[in-house]
Amino acid sequence: MKKTQISVTAQGIALMRALEFEKPEAERICNDPLAGKFIHPLFYWFGKRFAGSAERKSPGVVGSMTARCRYMDDSLSEALAGGVAQLVILGAGLDSRAYRFDELKGRVRVFEVDHPATQSAKIERVIKVLGSAPDHVTFVPIDFNKEDLRKLISAGYNPAKKTFYIWEGVTPYLTAEAVDNTLAFVAHNSAPGSSIVFDYLYASALTAKERRGEIKRLEQARRFTGEGLVFGIEAGRIGEFLRARGFDRIVDVTAEDLHAKYFTGANRARVIAPIYAIAQATVAGN
Numbered sequence: 001m002k003k004t005q006i007s008v009t010a011q012g013i014a015l016m017r018a019l020e021f022e023k024p025e026a027e028r029i030c031n032d033p034l035a036g037k038f039i040h041p042l043f044y045w046f047g048k049r050f051a052g053s054a055e056r057k058s059p060g061v062v063g064s065m066t067a068r069c070r071y072m073d074d075s076l077s078e079a080l081a082g083g084v085a086q087l088v089i090l091g092a093g094l095d096s097r098a099y100r101f102d103e104l105k106g107r108v109r110v111f112e113v114d115h116p117a118t119q120s121a122k123i124e125r126v127i128k129v130l131g132s133a134p135d136h137v138t139f140v141p142i143d144f145n146k147e148d149l150r151k152l153i154s155a156g157y158n159p160a161k162k163t164f165y166i167w168e169g170v171t172p173y174l175t176a177e178a179v180d181n182t183l184a185f186v187a188h189n190s191a192p193g194s195s196i197v198f199d200y201l202y203a204s205a206l207t208a209k210e211r212r213g214e215i216k217r218l219e220q221a222r223r224f225t226g227e228g229l230v231f232g233i234e235a236g237r238i239g240e241f242l243r244a245r246g247f248d249r250i251v252d253v254t255a256e257d258l259h260a261k262y263f264t265g266a267n268r269a270r271v272i273a274p275i276y277a278i279a280q281a282t283v284a285g286n
Contacts, residue, residue, distance in 0.1 A: 006040075006121040010093030013169050014039050015047040016065040027266050030069035034096035038125045058214040060255070060273030065169075067258040068199050071278055072166055075197045076101065079164035082193070084108060086163040088152065090182065090198075091115075091144065091170035094122060098137045105136055111157055113149070116141035144170070144178045149185040159189040167198035172229045179231055180245065187246030187283055195282040196247075203232030205275040212275060238279045247281035 018036035020028055036044060055062050076087070080103045087104065089095050092112035097104075104110055114122065119141050126133050133139075140155045142148075153159065165186055171179055186196055205215060206229060219228055233241055238252045255272040263270050 007093055007115065007118045009169065009173070010118055011039055011043050012047065013065055014094035015044060015051070016062050017069055018044065019048065019051055019062075020066045020069075029063075029066040029262050029267065030073060032069065032096055032100065034100055034129065035094065037129045038094040038096060038122070054214075057217075058212055058273065060271040061214050063259075063263070063270050063272040064255065064276045067262050067272055068168065068276070068278060070262055071253060071258060072168055072197055073097070075280060076164065076166065077103075079195065080104070080108070083162060084164045084194075085161040086111065086157065088113060088157070088163055088165045090165060090167040092122065093118060093169065094125070095166075095168065097166070099126070099130060099134065105134065108136065109156070109161075110137045111140055111152060111155065112137060113140045113142050113152065115143055144174055144182060148181045149189075152185075153189070157189075160191050162191045163194040165190075165194075165196035165198075167196060169199065171198055172201040172231055174231050176231055183242075183245045183247075190283045193282070195249075195280065197278065197280040199276060199278045200238070201229060201232040202275045202277070203234045206230075206232050212273065214273075235277070238277070242279065242281045243284070246284050248284045249282040251280040253278040253280070 014035045017030055017032040018039060020030055021032055021035060025031075039047075051062070076097060079087075080101070086109050087098070088111045089097065090113050092114045095112070098110040098112060112119070112122070119139055123133060123139060138155055140151055142151055157163075167182070174182075183196075186194070205212065215229055235254075236252075239250050242248075242250050254277050255274045258278070259272050263272070
């Protein structure tokens, strides 16, 4: 992304959550009442008017984002029930979990890690919406493609405490080296029982002869946004990928799995893009 501007994809992802929240409660896949408040009003206004067109050109993208949000929300709830003491949100963007999960307040230290430009804008939005930045949240500015997570420790992160990591909507935009560096930090600086959940893109989607619409549009806009899809893991390979990097108890969640889990009843006809998946794993030996 560009050095001085908030991530366009961060706003786009938040927009999808905001539009989902406008649906009747019984039809919502994810439930984020803060998403619309964190987006710039003009971005929200334009994005809402073109959201239908974007979905027609790239069927299932909205379904993927909303199901991903829901799955990671559910995973966080499970982690909290399991007694985590720290939550690290990697590439936090306009993520609102630190502010809408009441169980975190006064009990769990939250570290939001993101690019300095996006994080600065995020802090302004948080203060505007909530009146102040909550005491249980620590903001750590990091450029994943140039820095590693050692800054977390100087910011107060304790490697001896059980930690849950959320890495949503980030890995496809990073270099392979940046992905490896991040996973290495998690594997070597986390207490017993610590785990991570992240989404990833199938590598074949980047090289397919007929690429999906959202991939082509992101590439076309890259000169203006500074963001492009560059990293993927092939379908069926996530297990060996993560085991080689120090993780076990690996769960691979496909688009089909997400649809079966969340898209029932009135949502049965909604689709999820088939090129994205979610991985969840625990630090090996823990």
